[in-house]
Amino acid sequence: MSAAITAFLTVAALSTLLYVVTRTLTRVDDALYESVAGVSTNALSIFEDPSVISDGMLIWRAGTQWLGGLAALGLAVGLLPFLGGSRELSGGPQLRARGNDALATRPVKALKRVAAIYAIVTSGVAIAFLVAGMGPRDAVAHSLSTVSTGGFSTWADSIGHFDSWAVEFVAIGAMVGAASSVAIAWLVWRRAFGDTRRAFELQVYLAGISGATLWVWWLQQGHDGTDETGIREALFTVVSVATTTGHRVADWGSWHPGASALLLVMLVIGGTAGSVAGGLRWIRLIGMGQFIWRELQRQLHPRLVRTVKVGRTKISEASVDRMHAQMVYVMTLGAVASLVLALFGEGITEAITLTISAISTMGPGFDDSQQGIVSATRLSRPERAVLMPVMLTGRVFLYPAFVAGGAAMTEVARRARAVSRR
Amino acid sequence: MAGSIFGRQVDDREGFASSNRDRHRFFVAPTVHVIGLSLLFLTPGLTLALLIEWGSASSHDEGALLLATAIAMVVGGALWFPTSVGSGISARSVFASVAFSWIACSFVGAVPYAAGSMFSWGQFDNALFEAVSGFSATGSTVLDDIERNGAGILMWRQITQFYGGMGMVVLAVTVLPVLGVGGLSLMSAEAPGLATDRLAPRVSETARTLWKLYLGITVVVTTLLWAVPGPNLYDAFAHALTTASTGGFSTYNASVGHFDSWLVETIIVVGLFLCAINFTLHHRALRGDVGGYWRSADTRMYAYITAAAIAFATLLNWLQDVRDTQGDLIETGFTAALRDSTFNVVTLASSGGFGNARGEDSLGNFVLWSPPLQLVLLLLMVIGGSAGSTAGGAKVFRVQVAFSYAVRSVKKLRHPSSIVPMKLGQAPVPTDNVHRIIGFLTTFLAITLIGTLLVTATGAPFKESVSASISAMSNMGPALGGAGPTSNFLFFESRFARMVLTTLMMIGRLEIFAVLLMFATPAASVRKRLSTRS
Numbered sequence: 001m002s003a004a005i006t007a008f009l010t011v012a013a014l015s016t017l018l019y020v021v022t023r024t025l026t027r028v029d030d031a032l033y034e035s036v037a038g039v040s041t042n043a044l045s046i047f048e049d050p051s052v053i054s055d056g057m058l059i060w061r062a063g064t065q066w067l068g069g070l071a072a073l074g075l076a077v078g079l080l081p082f083l084g085g086s087r088e089l090s091g092g093p094q095l096r097a098r099g100n101d102a103l104a105t106r107p108v109k110a111l112k113r114v115a116a117i118y119a120i121v122t123s124g125v126a127i128a129f130l131v132a133g134m135g136p137r138d139a140v141a142h143s144l145s146t147v148s149t150g151g152f153s154t155w156a157d158s159i160g161h162f163d164s165w166a167v168e169f170v171a172i173g174a175m176v177g178a179a180s181s182v183a184i185a186w187l188v189w190r191r192a193f194g195d196t197r198r199a200f201e202l203q204v205y206l207a208g209i210s211g212a213t214l215w216v217w218w219l220q221q222g223h224d225g226t227d228e229t230g231i232r233e234a235l236f237t238v239v240s241v242a243t244t245t246g247h248r249v250a251d252w253g254s255w256h257p258g259a260s261a262l263l264l265v266m267l268v269i270g271g272t273a274g275s276v277a278g279g280l281r282w283i284r285l286i287g288m289g290q291f292i293w294r295e296l297q298r299q300l301h302p303r304l305v306r307t308v309k310v311g312r313t314k315i316s317e318a319s320v321d322r323m324h325a326q327m328v329y330v331m332t333l334g335a336v337a338s339l340v341l342a343l344f345g346e347g348i349t350e351a352i353t354l355t356i357s358a359i360s361t362m363g364p365g366f367d368d369s370q371q372g373i374v375s376a377t378r379l380s381r382p383e384r385a386v387l388m389p390v391m392l393t394g395r396v397f398l399y400p401a402f403v404a405g406g407a408a409m410t411e412v413a414r415r416a417r418a419v420s421r422r
Numbered sequence: 423m424a425g426s427i428f429g430r431q432v433d434d435r436e437g438f439a440s441s442n443r444d445r446h447r448f449f450v451a452p453t454v455h456v457i458g459l460s461l462l463f464l465t466p467g468l469t470l471a472l473l474i475e476w477g478s479a480s481s482h483d484e485g486a487l488l489l490a491t492a493i494a495m496v497v498g499g500a501l502w503f504p505t506s507v508g509s510g511i512s513a514r515s516v517f518a519s520v521a522f523s524w525i526a527c528s529f530v531g532a533v534p535y536a537a538g539s540m541f542s543w544g545q546f547d548n549a550l551f552e553a554v555s556g557f558s559a560t561g562s563t564v565l566d567d568i569e570r571n572g573a574g575i576l577m578w579r580q581i582t583q584f585y586g587g588m589g590m591v592v593l594a595v596t597v598l599p600v601l602g603v604g605g606l607s608l609m610s611a612e613a614p615g616l617a618t619d620r621l622a623p624r625v626s627e628t629a630r631t632l633w634k635l636y637l638g639i640t641v642v643v644t645t646l647l648w649a650v651p652g653p654n655l656y657d658a659f660a661h662a663l664t665t666a667s668t669g670g671f672s673t674y675n676a677s678v679g680h681f682d683s684w685l686v687e688t689i690i691v692v693g694l695f696l697c698a699i700n701f702t703l704h705h706r707a708l709r710g711d712v713g714g715y716w717r718s719a720d721t722r723m724y725a726y727i728t729a730a731a732i733a734f735a736t737l738l739n740w741l742q743d744v745r746d747t748q749g750d751l752i753e754t755g756f757t758a759a760l761r762d763s764t765f766n767v768v769t770l771a772s773s774g775g776f777g778n779a780r781g782e783d784s785l786g787n788f789v790l791w792s793p794p795l796q797l798v799l800l801l802l803m804v805i806g807g808s809a810g811s812t813a814g815g816a817k818v819f820r821v822q823v824a825f826s827y828a829v830r831s832v833k834k835l836r837h838p839s840s841i842v843p844m845k846l847g848q849a850p851v852p853t854d855n856v857h858r859i860i861g862f863l864t865t866f867l868a869i870t871l872i873g874t875l876l877v878t879a880t881g882a883p884f885k886e887s888v889s890a891s892i893s894a895m896s897n898m899g900p901a902l903g904g905a906g907p908t909s910n911f912l913f914f915e916s917r918f919a920r921m922v923l924t925t926l927m928m929i930g931r932l933e934i935f936a937v938l939l940m941f942a943t944p945a946a947s948v949r950k951r952l953s954t955r956s
Contacts, residue, residue: 219879257887258879265871288864295861298854299935300513318834324860325831328824335801342794348902349885351793368885368903 005396007071012039015064024057033384037363037376038064040391041072041278043151043246044354044363044376046384050154055137058154062141065150069178069276070118072395074111077182077274117185118276122147125174132166146174149277151246151363158248165232171247172239179243179271180205200311201272201283205242208282212266213238219256229255242266244278244362253366253373260366264353267360278361278394280330284323286310291320334359337390344383350374358387359394449515451505456519457526458502460590464494464527467581471534474656475574483575486538494530514939520591521932521940527590528553528928531582540571547917551924556582557590558931559812561670561775561899562890563910564920568675573656576673580663586931587667587697587812588636592629635701635708636812640666643693650689652681661686665693668812670775670899677777677907679786684761687778691768698724698772698807719847720808720819727818728771731802735763735795739785742792746783754785762786766907771802773814775899777907789906796902800889803896814897814930816866822846823859865934870895873926880916890914894926 015035016028025031030046037044038061050058126143134142138154145152155161159171177185180202213235220229233250240247241263252263270279290308298304308315315323334355341351353365354374364373376384472487528550535541535549548564555562556579568576640662647658657673664671674680678690696704699721706714715721740759744752762785765778770788779786788799806815823846830842844851873891878884889902890911900907905914914920929937 257881257884258875261875261878261884261887265875288868291857292861292865292868295858295865296935296938298858299517299939302854321827321831322835324824324864325828327864328828332825332828335797339794339797342792342797346793348793348796348800351797352888366884368883370883 005392008039008068008392008396011064011067011071012036015039015060018060019057022054022057024053029381029385033376033388034061035064036388036391038150038152039068039071040395041065041068041148041150041244041276041361042358042363042391042395043145043153044358044387044391045152046376048375048377049156050152051156058137058141059144062144062150062152062154065148065152066122066144068395069148069150070115073114073118073182073276075396077110077114113186114182117182117189118147121174121177121185125170128170128174129167132170133164134162134167138162142171143174146171146245146247147178147276149175149178149243149245149271149275149361151240153247159236160249168232168236168249172236175239175243175245175247176206176209178245179275179277181272181274182276183274200313201286204286205272205282208266208269209238209242212242212262215262216255216259219259238263238266241362242269242271244270244360246362246364248373251372253364254370257370260370264356264366267362268356270360278359280327280360283310284326287315287320287323288327290315291324330359333390333393337386340386341383344380344386346383354379354387355390358390361391361394363391449512449518452507452512452515453519453522454501455505455507456591457523458498458500458505460523460527461494461498461530462502463498463590464530464585465491465498467585468494468534468578471574471578471581473574474577475572478573480572483534483538483540483572486534486536487574487578489537490530490533493533497526497530517936517939518941520936523591524557524928524932527585528557531557531578534575534578538572538575540565540575547921547924551911551920552579553582554924554927555899556669556671557586558897558927559583559586559664559667559669559773559814560894560897560927560931561664562893562901562905562923562927563671564912566910566912568673573673577656577660579671580660580669580673583667583669583671584640584663587669588633592632631705632701635704636666639693639697639704643689646689647686650683650685652683652686657681661690662693664776665690665774666697666812668694668697668772668774668807668814668897670769670773672776676779676781678765679778679780679784682780687761687765690774690776691765694768694772694774694776695728698811698813700808700810701812702810717847718808719822719849720817722847723822724771724808724818727802727805728768731767731771731798732764734798735767735791736760738792738795739763744785744790744792746790748783750783752783752785752790758785766799767802770799770898771805772807773803773896773898775893775907777900779908782908787906787908789902789908800892800902803889803892803898806896816863816896819846820859820863823851823856824863826851827856827860862934865938866895869926869929869934873922876922877914877919880914880919882914882916882919886913887919890923891926894923895930897927897930 012032012035015038016031019025019031019034020028025034025046034046037046045061047053050061053061122143125147126139129139129142130136141152141154142159144150151158153159153161159168162168181199184199184202213231216238217229217231217234220234229250236247236249237252239245241252244267252260255263268279269285270281271277273281273283287308287310290310294304294306294308297306308320334352337355337358338348338351341354342348346354347368349368350365353367355365357363357365364375366373379387468487468491472484472491475482475484475487532546532549532553535552536543536546540552541549551562551564554560561583565571643662643665644655644658647653647661648655653661660673661678663669670677672678672680678687681687699715700718703714703718703721736756736759739754739762740756744754746752762778765776766786766788768774769776769778777786781787783790785791788796791799804816805821806817807813809817809819823844826844826846830844833842834840844853844856870888870891873895874884874888877887877891882890883903886901886903886905890905893899893901900909901911905911911920911923914923
C-alpha cells in the first residue's frame with residue numbers, strides 16, 4: 001500500500017517537473033498543485049482558461065488524470081482485495097461470468113486485465129468524441145479525463161463549450177461507464193451480458209442517478225426567475241457529480257439550494273465499487289442501510305442473528321466493520337480539513353463543500369450566496385496546500401493512507417523508544 | 423434521560439401473544455396506559471402556568487391554559503383509568519408507548535399556544551413547533567416577540583422544557599407498579615444514552631431518584647439566580663427550569679443577554695455544564711464518591727472538549743477582528759472574549775441554546791464569529807453532552823467508541839489475526855453495543871442529511887438548512903446565519919421546512935429508535951391479521 005502511495009507521488013513529482021520545465025507554470029507550488037489535482041483525478045484546476053496551454057501539455061494534463069485513474073483502479077480491484085481488504089466491497093472482481101474465469105484471481109493477472117480494459121474503453125470514448133464532433137486534441141484530452149472521472153477540460157467552460165447534445169451524450173455514457181465496476185466491463189467483454197443482471201449495486205446506482213436528475217430538474221423549474229434548466233442539463237450535471245468527474249455544462253453552484261445540496265450528497269456517495277470514481281461508493285450506502293435495518297430489528301429482538309447483504313452478496317462482519325471505519329475516517333478528515341480551510345479564510349459552506357468534493361475526487365465546491373461553483377483560481381496558496389493531501393487521501397480510498405500513516409507512526413514510536421532506551 | 427452506557431434489556435413477548443386478548447394485554451393496554459399517565463402528569467404544570475397567568479397583570483390566556491388542562495385531564499384519565507400495564511411490557515410496546523406519549527403531550531402542550539393569543543388555530547403548525555421544541559428541550563422558537571406574551575403562557579413554555587429534560591415517561595414510571603425489565607426499557611427508550619443504570623432495586627425507585635436529583639438541581643439554580651442582582655423570583659424559576667433541562671427557552675427576546683450580568687451567566691453556565699453530565703455520577707457524588715466524575719471516561723472527554731473549545735474560541739475572538747452586521751469592528755478585550763466564548767461554547771456543548779448577546783451586534787451573537795469558530799460550534803452541537811444527562815446530540819461516549827472502532831479496524835487490517843478489544847476508558851465494550859452505537863450514529867447522520875435535503879428543497883440557504891437540521895437533531899436551539907441566537911426559525915419561510923425541523927427535534931430527543939419503531943406494534947398487528955385471513 002505504501003508502494004501505491006509512492007507511485008501516486010512519483011507521477012505527481014514528474015508532472016510538476018514537466019510543468020516547470022515547459023514553463024506552462026512558473027511556480028513550483030502551482031505546478032505541484034496542478035499535478036496533484038491531476039493524479040488524484042480532481043477537476044479543481046488553477047487554470048482559469050486552459051485553452052492558453054500548448055496542445056501537448058493539455059494532453060499531458062489530462063494524461064495525469066488517466067494515470068491517476070489507472071493507479072486507483074489497480075489499487076481498488078487489483079491490490080486491495082488481495083491485501084486483506086474487503087473483497088465483497090471491492091466491486092466484485094471475483095464476479096464470475098458463467099463458463100468464464102473471474103476478472104481477478106491473482107493480483108498480477110487482475111492488474112493486467114484492468115489496464116487492458118481501461119485502455120480499450122479510453123480509445124473507444126476518444127473515437128466516440130471524434131464522431132460526435134470534437135477535434136482530435138479535444139477528443140483525446142477529454143477521453144483521458146472522462147474515463148478517469150478526472151474532469152480536466154481543454155476549455156474554460158468545459159463540455160459546455162461544445163454545446164452539442166452528441167458530445168454530452170458520449171460524455172454521459174463514458175462517465176457512467178467509468179463509475180461502474182470494471183467487473184461489469186469484464187462481463188460485457190466476455191459477452192456474459194446476462195450475468196450483469198446480478199450487479200445489484202449498479203441497478204441502485206442508475207436508479208439513484210435517475211431520481212436525482214428528476215429532483216434537480218423539478219427544483220430548477222423557474223428557480224429565482226432564472227431560465228429553466230432542461231432535463232439534458234440536469235442529467236449531465238447529476239451524472240458529472242455522481243461520477244465525481246467534474247465536467248460542466250452549467251454553473252450548478254448558482255442553482256436552487258436544494259439542487260446543490262442533493263448534488264453534494266450524490267458527490268459524497270460517489271460511484272460504484274470497483275470503479276475509478278471516488279466517494280463512499282453505493283455498495284457501502286446499501287450495506288449501511290442493511291446494517292441500520294438489522295440494528296433496528298435488534299431493538300425488538302435482541303438475540304437476532306442476521307447477515308448484512310448487498311443484493312445476493314453476503315457482507316462479512318469484518319467488512320461491515322471496515323465500512324463504518326471508513327465513514328468515521330471520511331468524517332474526521334472532512335472536519336479537520338474544513339476547519340483548516342476556514343482558518344485560512346474560507347466561509348463555512350465553501351470550506352465544507354470544497355473538502356467533501358476533494359475527498360470524493362471531484363474538486364469544485366459551492367458557496368452560500370449561490371454565486372457559482374468555487375474553483376481553485378480563487379483559493380489562496382495555503383488553501384491549495386491543505387487540499388493537496390486531502391485530494392490524495394481521497395483518491396487512494398483513505399484506507400491505504402491511514403494504514404500507511406498508522407505503520408509510519410508505529411515505526412516512529414518504535415524508533416523513539418529505542419533511542420530513549422539508549 | 424438518564425442512564426449510562428450499555429445493555430438494554432427488553433421483554434420480547436412476541437412469541438406469547440398469539441391471541442387477540444394477549445396482544446391487547448401485552449401491546450395495546452400498556453401503551454395506552456403510559457400515554458394516559460404521561461398526559462395526566464402535564465396537569466400540575468398546566469395548573470401552575472394557569473395560576474401564574476391569572477395572577478399576572480398581563481393575563482389574557484387563562485382560557486387557553488384552562489382548555490389544555492381540561493384536555494390533559496379528560497383524555498389522560500380516559501386512557502389511563504380503564505387500562506393497566508400488568509406485570510410487564512413488551513419490547514414493541516416500549517417504543518410505541520414512549521413515542522406516542524411524546525406525540526400526545528406535544529399536541530396537548532400546543533393547545534395553549536394555538537387557543538391563546540400566541541398563535542391561532544390556523545397556525546397550529548407553529549404552535550406544535552413551539553411545543554415540540556419545548557418538550558424536546560431544544561429551544562428553537564418561531565416567536566418573533568416573546569415578551570408580548572403573558573407570564574403564565576411563557577411559564578408553560580419553560581415548564582414544557584422541564585418536563586422534556588427528564589422525560590414524561592420517566593415521570594410516569596415513578597408511579598407505575600413493578601414492571602420488571604420492561605420498566606427499565608421504558609426509561610431507556612426515552613433516555614439519552616443506551617440504557618439506564620439502576621440507582622435502586624426497583625425501577626420506579628430509580629425513576630424517583632432521578633426526578634429528585636433533577637428537582638434538586640432546579641431548586642439550587644433558582645435560589646442562586648434569585649440571590650444575585652437582576653432576575654426576580656419568576657425569572658429565576660423560569661430560567662432554572664430550562665437550565666436543568668438544558669433546554670434554552672427564555673422569557674425574554676434577548677434570552678440571558680437581557681440581564682447583562684456575568685453572575686447570572688456564570689450560574690447558568692455551571693448549571694448547564696453539570697446537567698450535561700451523567701446524573702448517575704451526581705447521585706454517587708452526593709453519596710460521597712466525587713472521584714466518580716474523573717473516573718468516567720465519558721465525562722472526562724466532555725470536560726476536555728468543552729475546555730479546548732473555550733480556549734480556542736477565546737483566543738480567536740480576542741485576536742481576530744470580529745465585525746458586526748454593518749461591517750464595523752467590535753471592540754473585544756480578553757475579558758469580553760472569555761465571557762462570551764465561555765457562555766456560548768458551554769451552552770452549545772450542553773445543547774442548552776441560551777443566548778447572551780446584548781443586541782444583534784455584540785460578541786455574544788455567535789453568528790458574527792469567524793467561520794472556523796462556527797464550524798467548531800457545529801461540531802459541538804453534533805457531539806452533545808454525556809450519556810444519561812439531559813443534554814442532546816450524538817453523545818460523547820458514542821463518538822469515543824466510533825473513533826476507537828475506526829482505529830481498531832486499521833490495526834486489524836495491518837495485523838488480521840490480532841485480537842484488539844474495544845474499550846471505553848477501562849470498561850470493555852461488547853460488540854453488540856458497538857454495533858448499536860455505530861448504527862445510531864449512522865442513522866443520526868442519515869436523518870440529518872435527509873432533513874437538510876428537505877429544508878433546502880424549500881429554498882432555504884445551505885448553511886442555515888444544515889445547521890438548523892443539526893441543531894434540531896441535537897436538540898440545541900439556534901442555528902447559524904439567519905437562524906442564529908438573535909433571530910428565530912421564522913427565517914424558514916416555508917411551513918413544510920418548519921414541520922421537517924419539528925420532526926427532527928422529536929426524533930433527536932427520543933434518540934431515533936423509539937420514533938422509527940413506534941409503528942412496529944401496529945404494523946405487526948396488521949401483518950398478523952392479514953396473514954391470518956390469507
